[in-house]
Amino acid sequence: xxxxxxxxxxxxxxxxxxxxxxxxxxxxxxxxxxxxxxxxxxxxxxxxxxxxxxxxxxxxxxxxxxxxxxxxxxxxxxxxxxxxxxxxxxxxxxxxxxxxxxxxxxxxxxxxxxxxxxxxxxxxxxxxxxxxxxxxxxxxxxxxxxxxxxxxxxxxxxxxxxxxxxxxxxxxxxxxxxxxxxxxxxx
Numbered sequence: 001x002x003x004x005x006x007x008x009x010x011x012x013x014x015x016x017x018x019x020x021x022x023x024x025x026x027x028x029x030x031x032x033x034x035x036x037x038x039x040x041x042x043x044x045x046x047x048x049x050x051x052x053x054x055x056x057x058x059x060x061x062x063x064x065x066x067x068x069x070x071x072x073x074x075x076x077x078x079x080x081x082x083x084x085x086x087x088x089x090x091x092x093x094x095x096x097x098x099x100x101x102x103x104x105x106x107x108x109x110x111x112x113x114x115x116x117x118x119x120x121x122x123x124x125x126x127x128x129x130x131x132x133x134x135x136x137x138x139x140x141x142x143x144x145x146x147x148x149x150x151x152x153x154x155x156x157x158x159x160x161x162x163x164x165x166x167x168x169x170x171x172x173x174x175x176x177x178x179x180x181x182x183x184x185x186x187x
Contacts, residue, residue, distance in 0.1 A: 009105045010054050011132050011143040015186045018046045018061065022182035025063050030172030039070035059097040059112065065090060083160040090117045110147060116156035125149040140184055147179040
């Protein structure tokens with residue numbers, strides 16, 4: 001079932017639909033002196049196409065910004081404001097791939113245009129093909145990928161920069177993106 005060439009192993013060629021129930025788009029940011037705050041977006045959709053030549057494969061995904069969840073409602077409400085995501089004016093975050101380079105049979109570098117708050121920047125993601133297997137739907141298979149990338153939130157206009165009386169910064173500038181995707185062939 002996999003698309004195997006002399007240089008790569010990926011799922012068979014075709015268009016896959018992301019399963020939102022088994023996909024997570026998460027992030028990690030530093031708070032105060034260095035604790036990690038983890039969050040995720042609960043509404044994600046998209047597709048990716050695995051091409052016959054794997055390097056020609058593409059990804060398009062959309063995240064609903066209002067679906068941000070960090071296990072603390074007051075923080076989530078603040079993250080939806082103009083200080084961070086500005087959800088009323090920028091309801092979605094998007095990713096559209098612009099390149100894919102092989103590292104080894106299961107590891108790739110996915111380059112894509114990431115749009116947050118209406119600002120689009122190129123971001124590299126370390127992408128790992130985790131494999132494929134039987135779906136819970138009889139006769140269907142699913143594939144799984146894991147990806148991580150890193151951004152500076154200020155590059156996307158997220159410039160909230162509150163500090164404490166001692167000069168400690170409330171939120172770090174570096175944000176690590178963690179994506180886990182399960183998908184099936186589109187019907």
